Amino acid sequence: MLTPVLLLAALCLGSCGKGEKSESIIVTGSSTIAPLVADAAKQYEASHPGVRIEVQSGGSSRGISDATSGVAELGMVSRSLKDEEKTDLTAHTLAMDGVCVVIHRDNPVKQLDKQQLIDLYTKKITNWKDVGGNDATVVVANKAEGRSTLEVFLHYLDLDNADVKADVVVGENLHVIHSVVSNPNTIGYVSIGTASAEEKAGTPIKLVVTGKVVPTMEAVKDGSFPITRPLNVVTDAETSPAARAFLDYLMSTEINDIIEKHFFVPIR
Amino acid sequence: MTTFSPSPVRRSPSKWPDRALALVGAIATLLSFGLFVWLVWDLVRLGLPRLSWTFLTAGVEDAGRSGGIGPLLVSTLWVLLCCLTLAIPLGTGCALWLSEFVRRGSLLARLVTGGVDLLASVPSIVFGLFGMVFFSQTLGLGFSILSGGLTLACMILPILVRTTLSALEALPADLRPAAAALGLSKTTATARILLPAAFPGIVVGITLGIGRALSETAALLFTSGYSTRTPESLSDSGRALSVHIYDLALNVANGAPMASSSALVLLAVIFVVNAAAVTLAESWLRRRLSFS
Amino acid sequence: MTSSRNTSLSRSVDRVTGGILGLIAIVSGGLVLVILWHLISGAWPAIEAGRLGLFFTDGKWQPGSERDPQFGVVPMLAGSVLVTLLAVALALPVGLASAVFHRFYAPPALERWHRRMMELLIGVPAVVFGFWGLMVVVPAIVRFAPDSPGQSLLAGGIVLALMILPLIALTSQAALQAVPAAQLQAAAGLGLGRASTILSIALPAARGGITGGVLLGLARAIGETMAVVLVCGNIPQIPQSLLDPIRPITSTIALEMGYATASHKALLFCAALVLVLFCALMVGWLSFRKSASDSGTGGA
Numbered sequence: 001m002l003t004p005v006l007l008l009a010a011l012c013l014g015s016c017g018k019g020e021k022s023e024s025i026i027v028t029g030s031s032t033i034a035p036l037v038a039d040a041a042k043q044y045e046a047s048h049p050g051v052r053i054e055v056q057s058g059g060s061s062r063g064i065s066d067a068t069s070g071v072a073e074l075g076m077v078s079r080s081l082k083d084e085e086k087t088d089l090t091a092h093t094l095a096m097d098g099v100c101v102v103i104h105r106d107n108p109v110k111q112l113d114k115q116q117l118i119d120l121y122t123k124k125i126t127n128w129k130d131v132g133g134n135d136a137t138v139v140v141a142n143k144a145e146g147r148s149t150l151e152v153f154l155h156y157l158d159l160d161n162a163d164v165k166a167d168v169v170v171g172e173n174l175h176v177i178h179s180v181v182s183n184p185n186t187i188g189y190v191s192i193g194t195a196s197a198e199e200k201a202g203t204p205i206k207l208v209v210t211g212k213v214v215p216t217m218e219a220v221k222d223g224s225f226p227i228t229r230p231l232n233v234v235t236d237a238e239t240s241p242a243a244r245a246f247l248d249y250l251m252s253t254e255i256n257d258i259i260e261k262h263f264f265v266p267i268r
Numbered sequence: 269m270t271t272f273s274p275s276p277v278r279r280s281p282s283k284w285p286d287r288a289l290a291l292v293g294a295i296a297t298l299l300s301f302g303l304f305v306w307l308v309w310d311l312v313r314l315g316l317p318r319l320s321w322t323f324l325t326a327g328v329e330d331a332g333r334s335g336g337i338g339p340l341l342v343s344t345l346w347v348l349l350c351c352l353t354l355a356i357p358l359g360t361g362c363a364l365w366l367s368e369f370v371r372r373g374s375l376l377a378r379l380v381t382g383g384v385d386l387l388a389s390v391p392s393i394v395f396g397l398f399g400m401v402f403f404s405q406t407l408g409l410g411f412s413i414l415s416g417g418l419t420l421a422c423m424i425l426p427i428l429v430r431t432t433l434s435a436l437e438a439l440p441a442d443l444r445p446a447a448a449a450l451g452l453s454k455t456t457a458t459a460r461i462l463l464p465a466a467f468p469g470i471v472v473g474i475t476l477g478i479g480r481a482l483s484e485t486a487a488l489l490f491t492s493g494y495s496t497r498t499p500e501s502l503s504d505s506g507r508a509l510s511v512h513i514y515d516l517a518l519n520v521a522n523g524a525p526m527a528s529s530s531a532l533v534l535l536a537v538i539f540v541v542n543a544a545a546v547t548l549a550e551s552w553l554r555r556r557l558s559f560s
Numbered sequence: 561m562t563s564s565r566n567t568s569l570s571r572s573v574d575r576v577t578g579g580i581l582g583l584i585a586i587v588s589g590g591l592v593l594v595i596l597w598h599l600i601s602g603a604w605p606a607i608e609a610g611r612l613g614l615f616f617t618d619g620k621w622q623p624g625s626e627r628d629p630q631f632g633v634v635p636m637l638a639g640s641v642l643v644t645l646l647a648v649a650l651a652l653p654v655g656l657a658s659a660v661f662h663r664f665y666a667p668p669a670l671e672r673w674h675r676r677m678m679e680l681l682i683g684v685p686a687v688v689f690g691f692w693g694l695m696v697v698v699p700a701i702v703r704f705a706p707d708s709p710g711q712s713l714l715a716g717g718i719v720l721a722l723m724i725l726p727l728i729a730l731t732s733q734a735a736l737q738a739v740p741a742a743q744l745q746a747a748a749g750l751g752l753g754r755a756s757t758i759l760s761i762a763l764p765a766a767r768g769g770i771t772g773g774v775l776l777g778l779a780r781a782i783g784e785t786m787a788v789v790l791v792c793g794n795i796p797q798i799p800q801s802l803l804d805p806i807r808p809i810t811s812t813i814a815l816e817m818g819y820a821t822a823s824h825k826a827l828l829f830c831a832a833l834v835l836v837l838f839c840a841l842m843v844g845w846l847s848f849r850k851s852a853s854d855s856g857t858g859g860a
Contacts, residue, residue: 026411031519031818034494035331054505056411056494059818061825137707144794145624146819162628167709168805169794171815172518178691178790182698183710197521261330263521285755293661296654297674300729303722304677307684307692361584369578370585383589385846389779389839390595391810392686392786394832397817398595401602422591429588430776431731434769438738453570455577472734476727479682486785486814510685514786517691531688538683539676 024052025243029063029076032173032191033094033231036262037076040255044246053246060148064089067234073243075234079148091232094250095264098192099149099156099227100215101208102177104184109133111209118157120187123165128185141179141188142166149173152229153189174198180205192220193263220265231264308535315528323529328496331520332512337530339498343413343506344482344537346499347492350417351424351481356474358421359428360463366429367436368444368458388426393486395423400490411505416492420484424477431476435469436462464553471549475542482538485510509534599836602829605822615830621796621812623827633831635796639713639806640835642799643788644781646717647724652774654721655728663736664758675733678726686723690790693719698791705803711793714802719787724777731776735769736762779843782835785810809835 027037034057041053058066063075068088081091101117103109109132112120119125121140129135142164143150154161168186170176176188177198192215195207207215211226219225233250235243249255256266322336329335362384370377390398399419409415439462447457463470485508493505494515507515513530516523606612611631618632662671697718698710739762747757763770793805794815813828820828 031515035515035520038494038496039331054411054493054495056505057818058490059820061819061821065822139709144815144819145622146816146821146824148819160627161624162622166795167793168711169807169815171789171794174518174521174523175694175790178694179711182694183702185702185706186709194521201522283753285759286753289755289758290661290665293657293665296657297661297666299654300658300674300725301677304681306696307681307688307722310692310695311688358584358588361581362588365578365581365585369574369581380585380589382843383592385775385779385843386836386840387588387592387595388776389783389843390592390836391783391813391832393810393813393817394595394599394783394836397602397813397829397832398598401598402594422595425588425591426779427776430772431734434731434735434738434772437768438735440740451567451570454574456570456573458577469734469738472730475679476682476730479679479726482683483685485685485687510687513685514687517687527691531685534685535680535683538680542676542679 024054025074025240025246026054026056026066026072027074027076027233028056028058028066028072029234030060030078030231031057032078032097033076033233036095036231036258036264037233037250039258039262040250041246043255043258044249048245051242051246061146063234067236070236070238073235073239074247077232077234078229079151080230080232081234085234088236089234090236091230091234092247092251093230093267094233095231095259096220096267097229097231097264098215098217098220098225099152099189099229100192100195100225101187101189101210102180102195102205103187103208104180105204105206106184107133107206109208110206111212114157114211117210118159121157121159121164121166136185139167139183139186140165141168141170141176141186143176143189144169144171147171148229149189149191152227156227177203177205191263192217192225193265197263217260217263217265221267311528311531311535313528314525315530315532318525318529319532324533327498328507328512331523332496332516332526332530333520333522334526337509337512337533339496340507340509340512340530341533341537342498343492344509344534346413346502346506347416347420347488347508348478348481348541350414350502351420352474352478354418354421355424355428355477359425359473359477360432360470362425363429363432363436364458364463366433368454368462384426384429387422388430392423392484395419396487396490398422399487404491409503411491411493411495412503413492413499413506414502416488416506416508417502419487419491420481423484423487424480427477427480428473431473432466432470435466435473438469439465467549467553471546474545478541478545479538482534482541483510485514489514509537596833596836599829599833603826603833606826606830609823611827612830615834621807623824631827632796633809633834635798636807636809636812636831637834637838638798639792639796640782640808640810641838643713643716643720643792643806643808644778646713646802647720647781648774648778650717650721651725651728651777655725655773656732656770659729659732659736660758660763662733664754664762671733675730678730681722681726682730686784686786687790689719689723690787693787693791701803708803709793709805711791711805712803713792713799713806716788716792716806716808717802719791720781720784723784723787724780727777727780728770728773731773732766732770735766735773738769739765775843775846779839782808782839783810784808785814789814 034055038055041055045051060077063077066072067075116131126138128138170179173190173194176190180186180188181204199205213219213225220228253268259266325338326336327339366377403409403415403418447461488508488511494507495505496507499506513527516527614631615633618630620630620632622630662674693715697715702710743761747761788808789811794807794811795805796807799806809831813832817828
């Protein structure tokens, strides 16, 4: 029993030197953006030896608080900054993401206009047959409080969260998709990129035409799709030059292919 | 361990209660087997095709949708080692104190037991928050394997204490007086007689703890972190396998097949680690008993 | 054979050992206090703002709403408690019955396989259980009750029961194993049938270990986050039926923590505090009573 303890102690002592991590750039925040930035970081490290970038998740609020307090050099925030956040932080938009409505592939409904969506989400319409579907009770899936997808969607519908009468509340994007798959009467909203990716891979979901615009990444890019949100990287005044160099890389066209691989929309 | 068989001399009890109990037990067993197979079957169906030596050794590519999990296996094992190195001495020590060195029912004993039991009910996500605030920030460990291992040690401590205590309590009542009669100090009796005798039960606790530690996600996401690099020291961040499975299943589009493959590897890791633990324990026990 | 020198030496050795082990025990028991301290300091802003009362008087949980912010935590606490009780109610009979079967009726090889399988099941991450629950249990519920959302108290109970089943089964198995063979032989000698022996001798003798396992399972279930957030539906309400969605407190923390503003975060810490304090009452009382009843039996 003593041997492992001694081994561990030796390892601890050996690794206590934090000096070798002086070039480490820490990036924290939104779990939506984290996989994208992690991939970009790997590519950056390959062409810039000696630089270490550590990407952690924790949510958009974590990104904001860590960037402000200095725990992280860069914060990942999947929404626009609020006014009170703009005093300390600057947002740099990395890519755009659209938010579309999804239903089950076997649901005959193909499009829903804004008023129908409002009625479905406030439960003025409770049966699919009133919007051209089967005779079945609508199961409304809403996102959890604080999520930017929720804010963007409700902003489009001009609703307050207290007006929404949800049957199911979900968290991550994929949770929405799995909920729709497991109960064919569900309606939910999710990032267009995630939905297209899953649909192409054969998941039985369908993206609903909203406000006469077909939800595609091209529609987000040319601005015709009405519900979009920016994916931001935030900095404050103390951000180091090394981190800013990485930021410039993120803002360049060099990572456009990575952005597209992650099903977001490049803006440059 | 003797298999118990019913008495050959039976006067009037009918066979029906026995048959009924056997039936109930068999159905329960079938149910648990069946559910287990159902669960694993889906994992196998989606995940088996992608398993290969490359998968086990290659680095993470494309957010985990391709490539492998090599660095993650290293991180996971380091976190586990860290966790067990702290939790086993702490858990065994606490249980020994409760069982041998303090009066049962005394206030201090009841408080300690209560504290340990309460620790068991702290939600895993609260452990994540606590680990993040206490180990990562207050103690300055940052996103690191050490931080994750220490947090996990806190999580599995109650399991180890409870099972070790049960094992010690189940020992034959005449062991301790016999040791005292031989003039052995409590320390010697505990170390050389009681602990080896209780070893099988203690090992059960350790395997429970290992399972719990390897499956934990929320606590590790905020402490040992998200990095997919092979960790070079305990102060490096390293993504544990369970965190990877969570990310692929819920955060990355089209991640489900790789999540299933990773889950299968995790099950294999548990199988191997548990088998190793049991084998080590049995050989240790055999060495000790050969002196008696 | 024992000299008085040896005795006083062994007494000092024992005192040192007792001291070291006691320190370890106090650290173990005190860890939870450290955690509570951190929860309280995280929740302090909300406590200071006087929100704690609203926790119990408000009917709904919608802290982010601008029009009608409500901070009621009671429906979520009810959700946590109900799903935990359902899980234990489902897992205990199955786990205990299979442990009895393996100890008294099945060949040793089968018992070993059962144990290996249970050990593996413990290591399955909660997210896999949750995923499986969402893709298998929820559609089954929808097929059975087409108008319900599927994600519900029942789905949560089933998934949690599967998660704590190995804990209960393994600890029960170990407890039954530890029942002295002498007691069982004595019962046989008295002419008791196998079933009666199990029910009136073995099970009561193993009661301590089994209760310990149930305690572990209860604690695990009420603290579980990942699995329940995927299948419970997450609507903060007191359910009227098994098919209603519920939201345990842990789900709220998981769903909202990463995206919460500073004041919202303090509220979430408060909610965590309520859950842990509730568990303090439940688990602490049960274990306090158990160790009080232990003070007449066994050991030192």
